Amino acid sequence: MRTGHSLLLGAALITVVACGNQPTAGSSTVAAAADSSAPAGASDEPSSGAPAAAAPRKDFIPLDYLQRIPIAYRVARDHPEVLEKIACYCPCELYGHTGVVDCYRSQHAAACATCLEEAVVAGQLIEQHGAHDPPAIAAQVNSRYRTAIVRNYTQNGQFPNLRSESGGAYLQACSACHQPPHPGMYSPDEWKRSLARMEAYSRQRDLEPDPAVWQRAVDYLRASAGQFTAPDRERYRESLASAVEHLKVTEGNAVYYPTAQDPTLDPAWFERMVRAYRLARDIPAEVLAATPLDDPSSDCSNLLDCLNSIAGVTSEAAVEAVEAIAAGDNND
Numbered sequence: 001m002r003t004g005h006s007l008l009l010g011a012a013l014i015t016v017v018a019c020g021n022q023p024t025a026g027s028s029t030v031a032a033a034a035d036s037s038a039p040a041g042a043s044d045e046p047s048s049g050a051p052a053a054a055a056p057r058k059d060f061i062p063l064d065y066l067q068r069i070p071i072a073y074r075v076a077r078d079h080p081e082v083l084e085k086i087a088c089y090c091p092c093e094l095y096g097h098t099g100v101v102d103c104y105r106s107q108h109a110a111a112c113a114t115c116l117e118e119a120v121v122a123g124q125l126i127e128q129h130g131a132h133d134p135p136a137i138a139a140q141v142n143s144r145y146r147t148a149i150v151r152n153y154t155q156n157g158q159f160p161n162l163r164s165e166s167g168g169a170y171l172q173a174c175s176a177c178h179q180p181p182h183p184g185m186y187s188p189d190e191w192k193r194s195l196a197r198m199e200a201y202s203r204q205r206d207l208e209p210d211p212a213v214w215q216r217a218v219d220y221l222r223a224s225a226g227q228f229t230a231p232d233r234e235r236y237r238e239s240l241a242s243a244v245e246h247l248k249v250t251e252g253n254a255v256y257y258p259t260a261q262d263p264t265l266d267p268a269w270f271e272r273m274v275r276a277y278r279l280a281r282d283i284p285a286e287v288l289a290a291t292p293l294d295d296p297s298s299d300c301s302n303l304l305d306c307l308n309s310i311a312g313v314t315s316e317a318a319v320e321a322v323e324a325i326a327a328g329d330n331n332d
């Protein structure tokens with residue numbers, strides 16, 4: 001396995017947010033695990049008035065999220081030719097991934113709800129229609145995300161003037177390949193350089209937009225970017241840069257900017273992880289909490305801690321520890 005991590009990456013299909021944000025699993029928030037395990041209210045206070053340690057509590061990553069991980073890695077393993085054509089709408093494409101398949105060359109996808117969802121949806125379409133037309137399947141998945149991006153960004157007033165015609169063109173043109181970035185990231189002059197590259201990519205990938213739409217998107221950037229000051233630009237760039245730092249930790253510096261030669265990870269490992277989570281459901285929280293973990297790739301202090309956070313999804317040490325406890329129980 002490549003570098004483990006304890007980061008919360010990803011976004012659900014509808015809430016299009018940065019990968020560095022907390023993932024959601026279906027309707028339940030995966031990341032809520034840590035928060036909701038906080039000690040409850042006054043009834044837990046000891047009568048002596050001395051502060052009591054919170055009782056260990058299982059608050060595992062939801063099973064529906066976990067189960068999607070091996071399913072999605074299997075789709076990536078079996079159909080890279082489809083996933084390489086699907087843009088990834090976590091911010092990784094802004095920094096060198098060239099299709100959601102790249103998120104499956106490391107543990108990145110396991111902790112990214114957007115990456116998982118895209119592959120799961122692709123897998124469902126492949127089941128229904130077969131995999132003989134990868135571009136058609138990719139177009140359906142991409143269009144689902146683009147529609148969600150346009151709706152959410154507009155509703156949430158994510159950037160200035162998105163309801164204008166040029167704002168709509170901006171979302172449309174830039175979401176062809178990745179999450180549309182904040183227009184305040186660059187000055188109008190700096191945008192010129194960046195946009196020249198984007199146009200070249202569009203030509204390379206045969207994704208040339210309607211020239212009128214592209215022109216309106218460029219007009220939008222010029223007008224909006226001018227509203228921001230140098231410190232604003234600094235802030236927007238820093239926020240994207242910190243998302244990249246998260247990705248580097250997840251993927252390991254060595255595999256950042258993966259290449260098509262890198263294989264996607266073996267789904268069997270993630271199947272084993274889901275089995276370990278099932279076994280852990282029958283192990284008392286106190287036992288899990290009392291099991292120290294020697295896992296340099298995560299900052300979990302014990303096994304319960306690890307299973308309650310996204311770190312459990314990629315921690316070999318945690319999976320092995322659960323298996324050992326379960327095997328011991330069976331031998332009793």
Ligand code: HEC
Pocket residue numbers: 093094095096170173174175176177178181185194195197198201202203205207217218
């Ligand atoms: C045809 C695909 C494609 C389209 C369309 C596209 N981009 Fe990109 N964009 C990329 C790729 C690939 C990268 C990563 C590699 C790089 O930065 O050169 C990227 C990276 C970026 C980055 C991060 C790197 C930097 O320059 O700071 C920004 C910002 C960006 N794009 C803005 C835009 C905007 C704004 C639009 C719409 C007007 C747009 N892109 C449309 C493919 C595209």
